[in-house]
Amino acid sequence: MALYPKDMEELILKLSSLPTIGRKSARRLAFKIVEMDQDEVFDLAKTLVNVKENIKPCRVCGNITDGEICDICSDDSRDKTTIIVVEDSSNIISLEKAREYRGLYHVIGGLLSPRNEIGPENLNIDSLIERVKTGEIKEVILSLSSTTDGEFTSGLISEILKPYGVKVTKIAQGIPIGVSLDYFDEMSIYRAIEDRREI
Amino acid sequence: MALYPKDMEELILKLSSLPTIGRKSARRLAFKIVEMDQDEVFDLAKTLVNVKENIKPCRVCGNITDGEICDICSDDSRDKTTIIVVEDSSNIISLEKAREYRGLYHVIGGLLSPRNEIGPENLNIDSLIERVKTGEIKEVILSLSSTTDGEFTSGLISEILKPYGVKVTKIAQGIPIGVSLDYFDEMSIYRAIEDRREI
Numbered sequence: 001m002a003l004y005p006k007d008m009e010e011l012i013l014k015l016s017s018l019p020t021i022g023r024k025s026a027r028r029l030a031f032k033i034v035e036m037d038q039d040e041v042f043d044l045a046k047t048l049v050n051v052k053e054n055i056k057p058c059r060v061c062g063n064i065t066d067g068e069i070c071d072i073c074s075d076d077s078r079d080k081t082t083i084i085v086v087e088d089s090s091n092i093i094s095l096e097k098a099r100e101y102r103g104l105y106h107v108i109g110g111l112l113s114p115r116n117e118i119g120p121e122n123l124n125i126d127s128l129i130e131r132v133k134t135g136e137i138k139e140v141i142l143s144l145s146s147t148t149d150g151e152f153t154s155g156l157i158s159e160i161l162k163p164y165g166v167k168v169t170k171i172a173q174g175i176p177i178g179v180s181l182d183y184f185d186e187m188s189i190y191r192a193i194e195d196r197r198e199i
Numbered sequence: 200m201a202l203y204p205k206d207m208e209e210l211i212l213k214l215s216s217l218p219t220i221g222r223k224s225a226r227r228l229a230f231k232i233v234e235m236d237q238d239e240v241f242d243l244a245k246t247l248v249n250v251k252e253n254i255k256p257c258r259v260c261g262n263i264t265d266g267e268i269c270d271i272c273s274d275d276s277r278d279k280t281t282i283i284v285v286e287d288s289s290n291i292i293s294l295e296k297a298r299e300y301r302g303l304y305h306v307i308g309g310l311l312s313p314r315n316e317i318g319p320e321n322l323n324i325d326s327l328i329e330r331v332k333t334g335e336i337k338e339v340i341l342s343l344s345s346t347t348d349g350e351f352t353s354g355l356i357s358e359i360l361k362p363y364g365v366k367v368t369k370i371a372q373g374i375p376i377g378v379s380l381d382y383f384d385e386m387s388i389y390r391a392i393e394d395r396r397e398i
Contacts (some may be wrong), residue, residue, distance in 0.1 A: 003292050005247045005265035010308050014243050019231050020224040031289045041251040041325055044213050045244035048232060050206045052240040055233050064233055066204035090230050093202050112207060120289050182223075192333075 008034075057089075060131070062107030062124050064089040072096075072105060078161070079103040081138040083131065084171075085157065087111055087145065094182050095143065098189040106131065111149040112156060123148075125157065132164045139167040145180060158199050170199050207233075256288075259330070261306030261323050263288040271295075271304060278302040280337040282330065283370075284356060286310055286344065293381050294342065295389050302340075305330065310348040311355060324356065331363045338366040340395055362390040368395040 008030055016026035020062055033041055041058065057063070058070035061083075065071065072078060072092070082103030086092055092105050108123040120126075131137060140161055144150040158168045203211065207229055208342045215225035232240055256262070257269035261284075264270065271277060271291070281302030285291055291304050307322040319325075330336060339360055343349040370392055 004296060005254055005263060007246065007253050007262065007265060010321065011246045011250045014246055019227050021219070021228075025219040027289065028381075029220075029291075031263075031287065032218055033250050034288075036251070037208075038251055038274045041247055045205065045247045047210045047213055048244045048247075050237070051232050052237055053231065054206050055204055064204060064207065064230075079225055088230065090226065093226075096202060149211060182227075 015075075018127075020107070054140070057107070061105050062089070062109060062127070063092055063105055077102075080136060080141065082139055082141065083128070083139075084141045084143050086143050090182055091143065094184065094189060095193075098186045098193065100190045100193045103139075106140075108157075109161075111144060112153040113149045114152075117185070120156065120160075123153075125160065127158065129164075132161055132166050137166055138170060140171045142168065142199075154199070168199060200369070203229075249342075256306070260304050261308060261326070262291055262304055276301075279335060281340065282327070282336055282338075283340045283342050284327065285342050286349075289381055290342065293383065293388060294392075297385045297392065299392045304325045305339075307352075307356075310343060310346070311352040312348045313351075319355065319359075322352075324359065327356070328359065328363075331360055331365050336365055338368060340392070341367065341369045341398075353398070367398060369398050370395050 003009075011033065012023070012026045015021050015029050016023045017154055021029070047181065054066045055064050056066075058065045058073055058106060059068050060073040063070040063071060063072060067074075079102050082101075082156040083106050084095060084101060084103065085106050085108060087110055089107055092107070095101055095105075106124070106128045108125055108128065110118060110123055112120065114177070128140075132140065136160045140157075142157060144154050153169055158170075161168050202208075210229045210232065211225045212223070214220050214228050215222045220228070221274075222281045254263050254266075257264045257272055258267050259272040260269060262269040262271060264274075278301050282305050283294060283300060283302065284296070284305045284307060286307060286309055288306055291306070294300055294304075305323070305327045307324055307327065309317060309322055311319065311322065312318055327339075332341065339356075341353045341356060343353050353369055357369075360367050
């Protein structure tokens with residue numbers, strides 16, 4: 001006898017394939033779904049679909065947005081001469097929470113990784129070059145993970161951008177090595193932005 | 200400026216209201232949804248709805264099933280004279296994994312709790328009495344959490360059932376006090392069933 005009815009087993013499998021959800025959590029979540037009101041479950045399913053349908057990368061910087069251009073790129077009060085380069089949109093949230101930075105961002109969508117055959121063509125680096133080519137950008141601040149791949153990516157972007165006469169800096173490592181930016185507290189991020197240095 | 204687009208914020212809120220998912224996990228999951236293929240997200244949403252629409256409590260014992268009567272109640276090879284009483288369907292999975300027990304179950308759907316105003320009328324206790332009244336049941340094994348509410352519920356069910364001449368036992372506490380049955384290993388559950396005693 002199967003332990004769970006088919007739909008239940010399928011839900012547990014799908015949930016446990018998501019990040020941060022193990023088999024035990026998936027099981028608890030699936031039982032919770034059975035107990036919830038039908039309206040609530042339909043609403044959750046609809047919200048999942050809405051996010052997938054309505055949230056896209058910003059056409060300028062790659063940040064998530066429900067329009068064509070994200071709130072940060074379309075905010076006239078922000079400094080249009082500085083770009084912080086991050087791996088993912090989620091990093092922008094962490095940086096914004098530190099309330100230190102008022103410039104723009106650019107999401108490259110990952111890190112270069114020769115081991116995993118991720119080259120510059122797999123990341124949004126060309127669009128970063130295009131933005132720098134306009135001549136409006138004075139400084140590009142690299143804010144990538146301080147892992148081997150992160151350092152390698154920072155180095156390469158720095159090399160690529162230098163011919164365009166833009167200042168390239170890197171946020172300071174006042175932060176543990178090898179940890180995703182999302183896990184830093186706001187003060188560490190604040191200090192790291194303050195202590196950025198030219199590379 | 201809101202940190203997230205509206206749909207994104209809504210998904211994060213909904214996910215973090217579920218058990219085992221904190222705000223940080225909800226955020227990671229929401230970003231994962233944005234990255235996933237559209238088909239995958241639609242499929243996940245559909246599976247949530249399927250579970251809600253197709254999984255119901257068994258009409259006999261209250262266990263989850265995608266039919267009218269669950270696989271355990273409709274299994275002719277099982278001992279129809281013994282019932283294990285549990286709080287939730289998820290407890291049945293834990294008990295079945297121990298592969299010790301071959302009788303039936305009854306899901307009461309929670310515990311009595313005077314503090315939270317949960318009385319016998321809020322639980323599936325009447326349907327348990329009906330099953331015992333048929334005279335086919337020889338033993339009812341109480342397998343509820345060893346918390347104050349669990350002990351109180353076991354005591355009350357025992358009192359209610361005694362007039363019907365059925366043997367009422369309780370699984371042994373070879374297991375930590377105050378922990379949900381779902382966290383026990385199979386051997387502990389096996390021993391607890393073996394060591395049950397009349398109350």
